[in-house]
Amino acid sequence: MRNSGRPLSxxxxxxxxxxxxxxxxxxRATGLAMSLGLIVFAAxxxxxxxxxxxxxxxxxxxxxxxxxxxxxxxxxxxxxxLGNGIRHLVWDSCYGFEKQHANASAWAVLVLAALLTxxxxxxxx
Amino acid sequence: xxxxxPLGRVLGLGSAKEGTDHFVSQxxxxxxxxxxxxxxxxxxxxxxxxxxxxxxxxxxxPINSVLLVLLCITVAYHSYLGVQVVIEDYVHAPVSKPLAxxxxxxxxxxxxxxxxxxxxxxxxxx
Numbered sequence: 001m002r003n004s005g006r007p008l009s010x011x012x013x014x015x016x017x018x019x020x021x022x023x024x025x026x027x028r029a030t031g032l033a034m035s036l037g038l039i040v041f042a043a044x045x046x047x048x049x050x051x052x053x054x055x056x057x058x059x060x061x062x063x064x065x066x067x068x069x070x071x072x073x074x075x076x077x078x079x080x081x082l083g084n085g086i087r088h089l090v091w092d093s094c095y096g097f098e099k100q101h102a103n104a105s106a107w108a109v110l111v112l113a114a115l116l117t118x119x120x121x122x123x124x125x
Numbered sequence: 126x127x128x129x130x131p132l133g134r135v136l137g138l139g140s141a142k143e144g145t146d147h148f149v150s151q152x153x154x155x156x157x158x159x160x161x162x163x164x165x166x167x168x169x170x171x172x173x174x175x176x177x178x179x180x181x182x183x184x185x186x187p188i189n190s191v192l193l194v195l196l197c198i199t200v201a202y203h204s205y206l207g208v209q210v211v212i213e214d215y216v217h218a219p220v221s222k223p224l225a226x227x228x229x230x231x232x233x234x235x236x237x238x239x240x241x242x243x244x245x246x247x248x249x250x251x
Contacts, residue, residue, distance in 0.1 A: 028207075028211065031204075031207045031211075032207075032208070032211060034204065035204045035207065035208050038200060038201065038204055038233075038236055039236060041200075041240065042197075042236045042237075042239050042240035042243070045184065045193070045197075045239075045240045045243035045244055045247075046239055046240070046243040048177070048180050048181055048184060048243065048247060049242075049243035049244075049246040049247050052177045055177045055180070055181075056177065059175060059176070059177075075166070078162060078166065079166075082159055082162060082163070085155050085159065086159065088155075089152065089155065089156070092152065120166070120170055123170070124170075
């Protein structure tokens with residue numbers, strides 16, 4: 001946007017982010033991240049169908065630290081998108097719009113997603 | 126009787142008359158994925174290991190094959206709907222917008238079909 005020197009309404013860079021705003025953009029970000037993850041999910045199935053050697057190569061690739069980090073990220077993305085998606089479905093039924101409820105559910109989704117991600121990977125790693 | 130101007134009618138302006146369908150499809154596939162996705166995550170948690178035989182045995186079990194094919198279709202569809210909204214929100218140029226929408230649609234169908242086909246191959250080989 002060109003700076004015309006005219007006063008500008010407060011927007012993204014000016015507001016102190018409330019937690020509801022963070023969850024809103026995270027919902028979209030995690031959705032997009034999982035759209036990319038879908039390629040890896042499909043590759044996993046395709047490589048498994050292709051036979052033991054191909055699968056072993058894929059497994060070795062996905063055991064790299066970077067790949068593990070991505071898998072942890074996708075686990076968190078799924079859980080956050082799931083929790084926030086349920087939050088959206090509740091809103092669609094006209095419940096949970098009060099400020100304190102929206103804030104509380106936002107924190108609940110964030111904390112639960114982080115805890116469940118940790119619980120999953122503590123066992124797996 | 127329409128109050129739209131003739132020019133507006135010719136240009137096809139106004140509502141596209143299909144927004145509700147998108148909204149409902151997104152929610153229904155979301156409910157399906159809440160179930161299928163949770164099942165998949167729990168299954169991955171319970172999987173004894175990620176070596177070839179363990180994975181193929183899991184995918185090839187009939188109930189798992191069915192649920193995995195459903196997951197492949199539903200997740201590709203839901204992902205397409207989501208990416209479509211993102212493109213419509215951020216991409217406005219006359220060529221890049223329809224191009225991005227078409228590429229996204231083809232890519233989602235390709236990835237979804239490839240994944241489902243792989244599940245069927247494993248399921249039918251056992």
